[in-house]
Amino acid sequence: MSAAKDGTDDYFNCCAACGIKELDDIKLKNCTACRLVKYCSVQCQKNHRKQHKKECKKRMAELRDELLFKQPESSHFGDCPICCVPLSIDEDKSALSSCCCVFICNGCSYANQMKDEHSMNDPQCPFCREPYASSAAEAERNIVKRIQAGNRVAIRQKGLEARMERNYGVALELLTRAANMGDIVAHSELADIYFLGEGVERDEKKAVHHNEEAAIGGHPAARYNLGTLDARSFRHERAVKHFIIAASLGFDKALEKLKEWYGYGSVTKADYAKALRAYQAAIESTKTPQREEAANAPRYF
Secondary structure (H helix, E strand, C coil): CCCCCCCCCHHEECCCCCCCCCCCCEECCCCCCCCCCCCCCCCHHHHCCCCCHHHHHHHHHHHHHHHCCCCCCCCCECCCCCCCCCCCCCHHEEEEEECCCCEEEEHHHHHHHHHHHCCCCCECCCCCCCECCCCCHHHHHHHHHHHHCCCCCHHHHHHHHHHHHHHHHHHHHHHHHHCCCCCCCHHHHHHHHHHHCCCCEEEEHHHHHHHHHHHCCCCCHHHHHHHHHHHHCCCCCHHHHHHHHHHHCCCCHHHHHHHHHHHHHHCCHHHHHHHHHHHHHHHCCCCCCHHHHHHCCCCCC
16 A cells, blocks of 8 residues: 655655655665655565656656756866866867876966976976877877776777777777766767767667766767757757757857857847857856967967
């Protein structure tokens, strides 16, 4: 017999299947999926599954959307570990050090390069202070060492390399491994692999899942892809939300899409203005005098 909802706190402190209350010797556990109800045992949870299934799925979807549409604090790149200023989502404005597999902004790399030249020292990584790789072969050996140490960025980079070489089996293995370790870029790459069917059966459901994981982690391109998929499915409100969040991370294409839809009357003036301000703030937050100097330096890299 299921406990009846009577509007009191008793319902929430009773087993949803048998109705027994939580006492000193009886501990109730939440449904791990929706956390709406509690059970006194695994058997009670199994017995109540049929009745609870629909409500549970609905709440799971609501919780997923709450997480999905939460504005990330920053893009998946995060901050430069040297100057602690947000990295630009323009990949040309930062570089990966093979010695430590850390992305460093061009401004800090340039400042470090100038310091080493003035002191006549051999070039060193500004993060780990190890000498820079003197050849492509040495850089490759560094990456392999980081992979052996379980560095997810190194694993992902090797997966990206395999994908570019169309070695899809190796790419899938490495990118899946990196994604399971929480790598956001790996999730985005896997979304593309499953959507395009590169070496695997095309699976849009898996593509959406990996795009969602990447978007939650602050990947603007993955967020934009979700908005595009929602737009194609006529889920206009969801698409606009995705585009606003992507634009707020400094993603050009999302802002352009919002501007286009604003022209059609499909996006409100308030939403477009909000996205534009957030976009401009995201771009400005990545600028520093050092980075500007590096961008204008004729002999940098």
